[in-house]
């Protein structure tokens with residue numbers, strides 16, 4: 001039971017009770033915590049700190065500005081606490097003290113800024129709700145998730161009993177001495193990702209799908225075999241990326257990796273956008289824009305939100321042909337061999 005019990009780990013532990021966070025959280029987490037810091041500074045009316053691990057881009061600042069607008073609207077004029085010392089949340093039974101991004105005590109609600117894609121944060125929000133209900137002597141609580149890159153608000157509501165039940169069930173699975181790892185979408189963030197027996201067993205299935213010998217025709221001929229093979233390849237892909245990084249580093253250091261060598265390619269050639277102005281003078285704006293091609297709707301939307309006070313011109317948005325892609329059907333990938 002070496003995983004520190006933190007509210008932020010609960011969504012992962014809900015899927016795999018053996019999940020352990022990596023000590024180095026990575027660049028996405030650094031961006032998330034930088035945006036949190038800018039959000040708090042912005043709410044306090046202070047300038048953004050200059051010593052952030054992830055220096056913000058214009059898009060980051062626009063995402064924070066959206067979150068400030070949203071939390072202001074959600075508060076309906078009631079006080080919003082955003083200073084770290086005001087937003088500490090002691091969750092009953094947890095050693096770690098969590099920190100919410102914003103608390104609106106009069107509305108019995110808190111908000112959490114989330115960067116990146118929309119994921120499940122229900123168990124983390126239930127833990128905060130539980131702690132905040134105890135602090136504020138409330139029997140119900142609302143959690144607003146501000147997905148600032150997607151400009152989307154997701155609102156979750158909990159009674160005390162619901163929050164207690166959600167948190168307790170994750171903690172019970174985590175403390176179970178017989179808990180088993182469950183391969184899932186969080187494996188690549190897990191400290192055990194290279195050594196986890198569930199993952200290694202799954203990876204081995206890539207070639208043992210059609211035991212006693214690997215037979216690709218048999219893989220393609222049977223839907224169960226096909227599913228198991230793809231699931232196994234999903235794990236192998238992640239391991240291959242790490243193996244390639246290790247091989248590159250060793251080759252650069254002068255080692256020999258049989259069958260592999262380093263190659264280098266020239267970087268892509270480009271014209272800096274500041275220098276395109278000269279081309280506009282020469283060819284005219286329309287010809288230069290035609291060379292650039294289409295602008296993504298999300299880029300125009302971001303630009304519009306930063307500079308325009310009129311509604312976004314939805315009629316300009318055109319849709320390309322729909323694409324079909326393949327993805328794992330659930331957060332939990334099956335490790336069970338199928339009955340043949």
Ligand code: SF4
Nearest residue numbers: 016181182187190196
């Ligand atoms: S690697 Fe995946 S399955 Fe294994 S413990 Fe970590 S999260 Fe669970």
